[in-house]
Amino acid sequence: MNRVLGNITNLHQYNLQQNHLVQMCGSKDLFCDRYRILRILGRGGFGITFLAQDAMLPGNPLCVIKQLCPKVASAKTWQNACQRFEKEAKTLAKLGSHSQIPMLLNYFEGNGELYLVQEYVRGYTLAREVKQNGTKTETEVKQFLQELLPILHYLYQNQVIHRDIKPQNLVRCADDGRIVLIDFGAVKEQLADICINSVHQAQTNFVGTMGFAPPEQFSLRPVYASDIYALGMTCIYLLTGKSPVELENDSQTGEIRWLNDVNVSHNFARIISKMVKMSLDERFQKPQDVIKALNLATDLPNLSDCLTSKPLSTRYQTKVETTDSYLPSVARTAIAIREWKAKLKQRSV
Incomplete structure (x- = not known):
């Protein structure tokens, strides 16, 4: 990646009206002789996101360009910013092999600004989905968790913390309905670390969203469980239609x-509540822990059926006493539980 210093002083006076990509929106001019800038998708404390077309590829496919504007004071800190940016960009490129994470197409530097070019996911955010269609049921939120937790587990395996999971960063793909996780905070946090010292440094360095970020993230010490907290708060938003604040x-x-605003089962409420515990020690530590808890909660109704006080049918009793032929797993489990309970009862007599 080329690291041309450019005009650093302009970064301190970040002005949307003077931004050259903003000025190129809707024009026929190509950015870097390749990208046609269409419109602004969003903006934040670290830069602006644009929708663009790649004029170099057949069909001029859509893509997303993220312009990151770190506030640096010297050539040395700019070099540090570029190095960290390149490292995080390579991590994003590796993660993009997952079908529910946007693919990184390019990254480069120019005129004191850093750029990420990513796959454009055509669809709508879960925030928009709730506003248009209303809140989700327990079954729908469980399905959502079954789709999202494997992504978190994938990030955990790659030692990556997203840092900004929320309904606005979850896009339901219009083509196949899958949910895609966008806008990773890792790059922004690395760039924030090298920002110039100022009175507002703590506010500048925080990466995340108020309400969805747990306490340790505000202390600039995010862990894997921080993403679990944000995912739990997202579930509460889907159930209630209310943001955490x-x-x-x-x-x-x-x-x-939050329980007064919803109608969910005791077991599911217990799982969500543990996901959003303020204390790290009381919260789920890894995505796999939540997956196991959900699977157990799903199996509980079947287990309850096994514990019924009704006697087994004579068909099953006969098979148990006279033959070794196949029995359904539910029947075998019921028999084992009954035998265990009978032994406990005998011991207590």
């Missing part, structure tokens, strides 16, 4: 009070 906190514990 709209919900009350328990005056005793500080935990979010």
Whole structure:
């Protein structure tokens, strides 16, 4: 990646109206002789995101260009920014092999700004989906978790923390309905670390979203469980239609009070509540822990059926006593549980 210093002083006076990509929106001019800038998709404290077309490829496919504008004070800090940016960009390129993470197409530097070019996912965010169609049911949110938790597990295996999971960063693909996780905060956090020292440094360096980010993330110490917290808060948003800042906190514990706004089973409520525990020690630590808890909760109704007080049918009793032929797993489990309970009862007599 070329590292031309460019005009560093302009980065301190970040002005949307003076941004050259903003000025190119809708024009026929090509950025870097390749990209036609169509419009702004979003903006934040670290830069602007644009929708563009790649004029070099057949069919001029759509792509997303993220212009990152780190605030640096010297050539040395700019070199550090470029090095960290390149490292994180390579990580994003590796992650992009997953079907639910946008593919990184290119990354480069120019005129004191850093650029990521990523696959454009045609669809709509879960935030928009809830606003248009209303809140989700417990079954729908469980399905959502079954789709998202494997992504978090994939990030965990690659030692990556997303840092900004929220409904606005989850896009339902219009082509096949899959949910795609966008806007990784890792690059932004690395760039924030090299920003110039100022009175507002703590605010500048925070990467995440108020309400969806857990306490340790505000202390600039995110861990894998931080993404679990954000995912849990996203589930609560899907169930209630309310952002975390709209919900009350328990005056005793500080935990979010959300159960009064929904109708969910006790087991599912327990899982979500553990995902959003303020204390790291009480929260799920890894995505796999949540997956196991969900699978157990799903199997509980079947287990309850096995524990029924009704006697087994004579067909199953006869088979148990007279033959070794196949029995359904539910029947075998029921028999084992009954035998175990009978032994416990005998011991207590």
